[in-house]
Amino acid sequence: MSHLSPPQLLDAAEGVTVQADRSRRHLAACGRCQADVDALRVTLAEARIEPPAEPSPLFWDHFADRVGAAVRDETPEARAGAWWHGRPTAAWAAALLIGLASATITWRTTLHAPAPGRVAAAHAAVAAPATGVAATGEGSTDHAWGAVRDAVDELRWDDVQAAGMIGGGIAERAAAELSAEERAELARLIATEMTQGGA
Amino acid sequence: MAITDEPGWTLRVARPESDAPPDAEAGDADLVRACLDGQRAAFDALVRRHQRQVYQLCHRFVGSHEEASDLAQDAFVRAYRGLRGYRGNAAFSTWLYRIAVNVCLNRVAARAPRLVPLDRVERLDSGAERPDTALLREERAAAVRRAIAQLPKRQRATLILRIYHELPHDQIAAILGSSVGSAKGNLFHALANLKRLLQGPS
Numbered sequence: 001m002s003h004l005s006p007p008q009l010l011d012a013a014e015g016v017t018v019q020a021d022r023s024r025r026h027l028a029a030c031g032r033c034q035a036d037v038d039a040l041r042v043t044l045a046e047a048r049i050e051p052p053a054e055p056s057p058l059f060w061d062h063f064a065d066r067v068g069a070a071v072r073d074e075t076p077e078a079r080a081g082a083w084w085h086g087r088p089t090a091a092w093a094a095a096l097l098i099g100l101a102s103a104t105i106t107w108r109t110t111l112h113a114p115a116p117g118r119v120a121a122a123h124a125a126v127a128a129p130a131t132g133v134a135a136t137g138e139g140s141t142d143h144a145w146g147a148v149r150d151a152v153d154e155l156r157w158d159d160v161q162a163a164g165m166i167g168g169g170i171a172e173r174a175a176a177e178l179s180a181e182e183r184a185e186l187a188r189l190i191a192t193e194m195t196q197g198g199a
Numbered sequence: 200m201a202i203t204d205e206p207g208w209t210l211r212v213a214r215p216e217s218d219a220p221p222d223a224e225a226g227d228a229d230l231v232r233a234c235l236d237g238q239r240a241a242f243d244a245l246v247r248r249h250q251r252q253v254y255q256l257c258h259r260f261v262g263s264h265e266e267a268s269d270l271a272q273d274a275f276v277r278a279y280r281g282l283r284g285y286r287g288n289a290a291f292s293t294w295l296y297r298i299a300v301n302v303c304l305n306r307v308a309a310r311a312p313r314l315v316p317l318d319r320v321e322r323l324d325s326g327a328e329r330p331d332t333a334l335l336r337e338e339r340a341a342a343v344r345r346a347i348a349q350l351p352k353r354q355r356a357t358l359i360l361r362i363y364h365e366l367p368h369d370q371i372a373a374i375l376g377s378s379v380g381s382a383k384g385n386l387f388h389a390l391a392n393l394k395r396l397l398q399g400p401s
Contacts, residue, residue, distance in 0.1 A: 044362065044390065046393075047347070047358065048362060053258035067250075074279060
């Protein structure tokens with residue numbers, strides 16, 4: 001015989017009137033389930049013996065004032081929760097840029113400096129006019145930023161903003177610390193990635 | 200600010216005072232909107248409307264007036280900061296309870312349950328109850344309090360919300376971020392554990 005499940009036993013103990021006929025019939029016939037329901041009822045009644053805490057009536061005004069004072073200098077935050085919550089595109093975009101910046105720095109410090117010819121080629125490759133997030137204004141005279149702008153053109157502005165990359169985000173700070181040659185190499189890497197990705 | 204449409208007529212548009220008391224009949228969602236529009240009095244109204252429930256919820260978790268006051272205040276401050284995150288999908292009280300439960304669970308996770316010795320249990324207003332009956336009742340209530348303090352966190356939260364705040368299972372599920380079946384299962388196991396704890400070692 002299949003006994004009642006915990007939710008069914010609980011419903012019976014709490015006196016939920018709408019029970020499936022099958023549950024009701026089982027309960028009437030099963031001594032074990034009926035004993036479980038009775039035990040739940042006794043424990044529920046025992047738990048209810050504890051009355052709610054009721055402080056002095058004067059407490060409530062005092063409490064409301066306390067909370068008012070605590071939030072006086074606060075303003076509701078622009079957005080609750082983690083910025084990447086429900087925004088996988090933004091998370092991936094941030095991760096991609098951080099990864100590319102890290103790879104460039106690692107490449108520069110551990111392996112070899114870029115050959116002059118390759119740097120010149122990269123400069124030539126990124127000489128196209130910039131669009132998209134150029135509104136930041138920073139580095140507008142540096143052609144190497146052109147490829148970075150092209151790369152992030154694919155991103156939705158909202159996602160980039162949500163990712164915190166505007167106005168001092170991690171990726172932007174990392175990129176800002178690069179030299180002109182490093183930026184050029186970053187641009188080359190992004191261009192390579194985009195070519196490989198079929199972009 | 201004055202707008203003149205015709206000679207001799209002046210239309211004055213008054214901006215509402217940011218601290219003007221909100222309409223007493225205003226719903227929670229209206230108060231939230233007013234608060235986000237800069238009316239601090241609206242948040243004060245929300246606090247006054249929900250403070251008793253939030254305080255009593257916190258008191259159930261920690262068993263002390265001072266700690267419960269601090270936790271309830273913390274819950275309201277967090278609610279204020281995160282007010283833009285309230286999307287109105289659920290009742291404001293559900294959203295607020297969720298914050299308060301999280302504040303309480305974080306607190307109780309950080310330290311062992313506070314057990315009040317029987318001789319320090321606050322005397323209840325027992326009315327015309329005989330002294331020995333009142334004492335027995337107080338002892339039993341203290342035992343229940345101690346037993347609840349030993350329950351696993353989610354079971355404790357479920358039991359408190361269901362038994363002492365009489366919330367429906369679906370609201371409890373929304374507060375704890377679980378399914379209704381899971382909320383019922385939690386309550387079932389909480390009661391089973393409570394029974395075992397109240398019976399003591401056999």
